[in-house]
Amino acid sequence: MQAEEKFTAETWPTAPERATLEGKNKFLGFWLFLGGETVLFASLFATYLALKDKVPNAEHTLAKDLFDLPLVFAATMLLLTSSLTSVYAMHHMKNFNFKKMQLWLGVTVLLGAAFLGLEIYEFNHYVHEYHHTFTSSAFGTAFYTLVGFHGGHVAFGLLWIVTLMIRNSKRGLNLYNAPKFYVASLYWHFIDVVWVFIFTVVYLMGMVG
Amino acid sequence: MANQQPNSENPRIDxxxxxxxxxxxxxxxxxxxxxxxxxxxxxxxxxxxxxFSGWFTVPFIILLAVIQVIFQLYYFMHMSHKGHEAPALFLYSGVLVGAITLLAFLTIIWW
Structure with missing residues (x-):
């Protein structure tokens, strides 16, 4: 199958993301990258757990008094729902429905942007209300590195998906861009996987003490 | 790959x-x-x-997170589909190295 070939819903392959050699390579290479990302985030989690609540004196706020569960819960729901909407996008990609795929990717981007907005508000709040900054303590450094790295991934993912949507807006679906959309959605799910551990290990365990 | 082309005579049925x-x-x-x-x-x-005491809550919520991530990986990221042997190898290798890192950091650093 040629990457430039024109398709209809009838001739569209069942696994368009892996129908070409390039698609197969992207799929494999991307999963290798996700394996590496797992190690990266695990080392940041390990650092955070080792340095949690390690502050120079009693004036610094500890995790228990810092975190706000309703805010984290709202952020979690936004990101989890955005994961489902990107599943919808890939469902329409496999059914060769370009418009609906774009629509659901758009919803995903909006939810992701709302999540990022909440995170920026949260960091701003910690810095100004609690003087919990990147340089205030080892706890602060470990916290902002871990959660900020995840936020950076969200920002990058948003730019990636928006770029793909604009770049291919007039092109429609073909075997050249189907693997690109698929891989971007895998990245988005992976961001949610990391967030599940962040809300559990950082926020919920932080509240337990 | 086995699942590529429609193989019946009538694409409509496919x-x-x-x-x-x-x-x-x-x-x-x-x-x-x-x-x-x-x-x-x-x-x-x-x-x-x-x-609940922390001794119950912490392992319990970690278990919930692991279950939730398994759903995410196997359904949302399609790891339950065939042709995901290499992705599973990559991911679990990452998990293994990550687990050793976590274990090391949590046991070596004690101050």
């Missing part, structure tokens, strides 16, 4: 079959999403509820 399969898969996705939301709610309630 597409109906594929749409049906696709809708069926979407139903599983919705079920896993509902379960993921449920697990998240349970985790937040377990922490919000004062009756």
């Amino acid at each position: 597409i109906e079959y594929r749409r049906k399969k696709s809708t069926e898969e979407m139903r599983y996705q919705i079920i896993s999403f509902t379960l993921m939301i449920f697990l998240t709610l349970v985790a937040f309630f377990a922490v919000g509820y004062d009756g």
Whole structure:
């Protein structure tokens, strides 16, 4: 199958993301990258757990008094729902429905942007209300590195998906861009996987003490 | 790969079959999403509820997170589909190295 070939819903392959050699390579290479990302985030989690609540004196706020569960819960729901909407996008990609795929990717981007907005508000709040900054303590450094790295991934993912949507807006679906959309959605799910551990290990365990 | 081309004479029948399969898969996705939301709610309630001690809550919410991530990987990221042997190898290698890192950091650093 040629990457430039024109398709209809009838001739569209069942696994368009892996129908070409390039698609197969992207799929494999991307999963290798996700394996590496797992190690990266695990080392940041390990650092955070080792340095949690390690502050120079009693004036610094500890995790228990810092975190706000309703805010984290709202952020979690936004990101989890955005994961489902990107599943919808890939469902329409496999059914060769370009418009609906774009629509659901758009919803995903909006939810992701709302999540990022909440995170920026949260960091701003910690810095100004609690003087919990990147340089205030080892706890602060470990916290902002871990959660900020995840936020950076969200920002990058948003730019990636928006770029793909604009770049291919007039092109429609073909075997050249189907693997690109698929891989971007895998990245988005992976961001949610990391967030599940962040809300559990950082926020919920932080509240337990 | 075995699942590439429609192989019957009539593409119409093929597409109906594929749409049906696709809708069926979407139903599983919705079920896993509902379960993921449920697990998240349970985790937040377990922490919000004062009756549990930390010795129970912490392992419990970590277990919930692991279950939720398995749903995410196998349904949302399609690892339950065939042709995901290499991705599983890559991911679990990452998990193994990550687990050793976590273990080392949590046991070597004690101040």
